Amino acid sequence: MRRTKLFAVLLAICLMISAFAGCSKSNEQANKSESSTAFTDSAKRQVKLPAKITKIAPSGSLAQIVLFALAPDMLVGVSDKWSEEAKKYLDPKYANLPVVGQFYGGKNLNIEEIAKLSPQVVIDVGEAKSTIVEDMNSISSKVNIPTIHIDATTATMPEAYRTLGKLLGREAQGEALAQYCEQTYKKTQDIMNAVGDNGKVKVLYCSGKDGLNVLAKGSFHAEILDKVTNNVAVLKKFSSSGAGDPVDIEQIALWNPDVIIFAPGSIYSTVGSNPAWQKLNAIKKGKYYEVPNGPYNWMGSPPSVNRYMGMIWITQLLYPEKAQYDVYKETVKYYDLFYHCKLTEDQYKALVGNSLLKK
Structure with missing residues (x-):
């Protein structure tokens, strides 16, 4: 009789543990799905990105200027060192950001620095080349970080800022820049x-x-x-x-x-x-x-x-x-x-x- 009761108690405990584990696994999967989202960039590539982005890297100097206007606090680094002339107009907290180099060409790309800074996404902004899909995929595989392209010419920059504003949770600032x-x-x-x-x-x-x-x-x-x-x-x-x-x-x-x-x-x-x-x-x-x-x-x-x-x-x-x-x-x-x-x-x-x- 005692053995039967003991077995019943152990079985109940096992069922509880199993249910708890299943629940935790389910919650973990739910959190995982909530923490990322699919984003379609201007090159028609579907890229999986974090739902909330707080750390970004520009693909080069052109993208750097665009992104600095919208979200300077999100930049983990810059593609080129700011000149002494440029520093006259910058807040000191942005003037000495780490230099990660240019993602295009890769001649001065600092892979170790990028890994240390761990941006959540590399953002390329500008006029798309004919090889844009291959270029973005190449950068992404090289640094193991999601990479997206946002098309932007002088005429289409407003739409680029609206897209970036939504992506980075800076809609109001993106709209102000777009209107300007x-x-x-x-x-x-x-x-x-x-x-x-x-x-x-x-x-x-x-x-x-x-x-x-x-x-x-x-x-x-x-x-x-x-x-x-x-x-x-x-x-x-x-x-x-x-x-x-x-x-x-x-x-x-x-x-x-x-x-x-x-x-x-x-x-x-x-x-x-x-x-x-x-x-x-x-x-x-x-x-x-x-x-x-x-x-x-x-x-x-x-x-x-x-x-x-x-x-x-x-x-x-x-x-x-x-x-x-x-x-x-x-x-x-x-x-x-x-x-x-x-x-x-x-x-x-x-x-x-x-x-x-x-x-």
Whole structure:
């Protein structure tokens, strides 16, 4: 009788343990399913991502600028070290983020650093290449981290920010950035419609230490330049590099631009006293300017959301009667939205000192 009772007690205990274990397993599976979600990126790839994302890594510098505006606190690292010039406009807590390198190409990709920082997702933002699916899959397998692509051109950046806002739980900030991009892009179109093709100023964009690299008409990096000017740099063949294509001073003289825009770090400060350049009308008339730079070149390098500020600057520079911006107020607004920086008037003057405030 005692054995029967003992057996019954043991059986009851076993059943309880089994039920508890089954329940725990069921809860664990439920939690697992709740902790991840399927996301379809712009390359039509379905990627399994955490339901709540708090740690991200950019695929490169273009994605870094876009993501920094939306969620700087989520970045576990940056693709390139911030320059000392850039640090003037950044909160110190973001200025010294670890450098993980570029995921594309992988020449300076730091796999060990990425593993240590363990981002939940690598985010690529920009115009999709024909190999985008293979590229994203390759990055994901290389670092063993989910990788997604969000398509974004100057025209489609608003939708990109709305998508990223939902993905990262930053809908309000994503919408604010989207609206800014929409409004700036539309106003640029309105200004240029008022100017008309015949009213576009003949412009040449020069870069490099000797100023003899140009952004060719039709090249990827000349998108904004082509939109708002008559870009005289017509070349039969051109590269897709932000450094532009090399030419000589004789070719520049043949193009005879009305205005020359110099990239940061080029020869803007010495070109006025350079005999070879003094022959050009744009130089003789003082119609040459340097692109504002900080944290990034307003016209590109990389060609990301920094170009919206470039649209405002260059339309006001070339077509002041049509643009009618208060560039100081616009710059303060932009730096607050995209760089989380309270820009001072002195900082603004330093930024545009060789362009809008040039004497």
